[in-house]
Amino acid sequence: MQPSGRVMNLRQVFVSVLMFGVAGLFLFMYLQAWIEEHHTASGEKLQQQIINQDSKLQLPEDLAMAPKNCTAANLSKRQTSVINSRHSREKARPLIEVASSLVRQLSEQQKMTKSFLNQLKQVNLPPAVRPLNKSLIIDGRWKTTDEAQEKRRSFLYDFCKKYNRENRLRTHLLHMVSRIYVEDRHKILYCEVPKAGCSNWKRILMVLNGLASSAYSISHDAVHYGKHLKKLDSYDLKGIQTRLNTYTKTIFVRDPMERLVSAFRDKFEHPNSYYHPVFGKAIIKKYRLNAQEEALKTGSGVKFKEFIQYLLDSHRPVGMDIHWDQISKLCYPCFINYDFIGKFETLEEDANYFLQLIGAPAQLKFPNFKDRHSSDERTTMEVVRQYLKELSRTDTQLTYDFYYLDYLMFNYTTPVV
Template identity: 35%
Template sequence: MEREHVVRLLAVCLALPSLVYYILMGSDTSTVRYHPLPTDDPDELWWSDWEKVQRSRREALAHGCKHHKNLRGKSFFKLVTNRRYLYNLVIDDKHRTVYCYVPQVACTNWKRMMMILSGRTNKTDPLAIRSYVPHVEGVLPRLSSSRMTSSLLHHKLRTYTKFLFVRHPVERLVSAYRNKLVINSTSAADFKRRYGVKILKKFRKGDAVQNISKTGHGVTFAEFVSYLIEKRHDSPQSMNEHWAPYVELCHPCFIKYNIIGKYETLEEDAEYVLRKIGAPPKLHFPPLVMSKTTALVESHMNTLTPALRKKLYDAYRLDFKLFGYDYVKEKDYVTQENGS
């Protein structure tokens, strides 16, 4: 019996150096084992950092959805059975991916990417696809027009990798205003006729009504915001997608998105998405062109009265809350509760 104890003690002593070596060298192998995405380079530790970022964004979104009850009676079942709600969701069965596009948040380039990923084009360079092509109806398969059964649609929405990209709501609105109601372009001319004339007739007073342009040119940012506030209150689901809230376009409280990308970290998030879904290694998101809109936000917001700023925040409150954006900036876009 005593000999048996001696043998066991000797075995432990012999195994101890190997155990110490394993513990000390464990960090060299843990990178590969713990890596969230397949990669040939174990030094790409930033992938694990972005997993943490995504987890944080998902948790913040879930927390926000849980504490906001004013979601206008929607449910996952209602989205699946009434597919008009899924118009902005495009699907790529090859990579088992669903992308909810949001206008004014790099959606043209993302639609180009989806065309390449889903085999809707022979081009391999997204910038080789003309900018209007991805927006043509029928170019990309939408869940709203899918003929699949409700059970199959339900399954794909539950199991496919789903992602969307958002940006600061005010910056997005300023971008939409400038792109659709200010600049001179074919697209803007159409928006001015469809919305500009309507806005001018609604909010111009007195003699100014007589000088309304038939082209719809000349809408101020304050008039645009007044229109958005009124439209959001009366018929939120009929708002044009270029300024409709994220909650109306992508339904983030009912569709569980795996990846929440942000315009502010577009390059990193885009690469993360492509690696995550198994895109071809040579396919990368187009180089980022710095937006001029950020520098214009303050000057546009300064044209609004404090009351109008507050109403604007209320109209897009969920977009701010769910995606972690602040409305009160250094210049106090909103009147503080203490009246200062």
């Protein structure tokens, strides 16, 4: 090869490497700016939306609500990022002409991505509330209970129909059904809401499934740690879809503030080998000034005010827990069209009516005993008010706001603060 040819090849290689580097630099700058603006549309959520689309389940848009305010720290971080980005662009200005074609291609790709996302968002509500099969109801004693049930179902459906336009689907199907227990004999799906009668409901499911002869003979540990019941996410996609479409789906809910206080009393006011070392230690360490060494070591003695500080903190030292997470995030009532909505406030009446509807054995009645700490006073609104006295007016309002969707969905009255 002639020297001139070698020089020409070296020049071509150099130019190619330079162009590749410039393109990579500009691509990085572009993606950095794009990610700043569209950080919520992550690749993982897009993949989850695609999976949901492939499942052919017609689901409504999500009811997860965006935070109302940004913190000063977040604003400062974003401003810093913008400044750095502008500084990088100034340095790269001579190279803009070289990479302009790449920008145009990326812009077109961005438009295509937005178009595809918009297509994925065109999801529909489940079919209108289907009639309950009441052929097994043999007497008129359930008239009042039935009327209340129909009002709850219609109210929830209307709520979801009204609010789904403003929200987006962001959750994987398997996650949405991960709290749902399956009883195949009587074709029941029960979504577990902790502190709303869930322990006794799981006892009932075990009896219906032939795993026990009486709900009263099943211990607390057998209910929660025995793994005798299957969850809906353990089935394949076809099995999940079939059961969602054909089984009777039920959910039992409770006034959000009552449920919260009940969870706090259960997990933090009694010895607990999990919640004290995992949650208690982290809460005391972050929110208690001059905490004593013993409290930091054991995590015992968390105060309700400290617990609320943890709950409202966007940077919690430890994650959420199902005992105080929102029902809207546990059971997804606007995605899964529940056939029966029971309330803790009328638990026995609603539960026994439901057992009649699904053809349970006549002798099977919903148990009325307290699962644990039976000597404690039940958590009522009067008890709740005593705990709220520890909070400032602002924290009380923020706590209500945290459960705002649950209050709306199930037509609970939000107390005036």
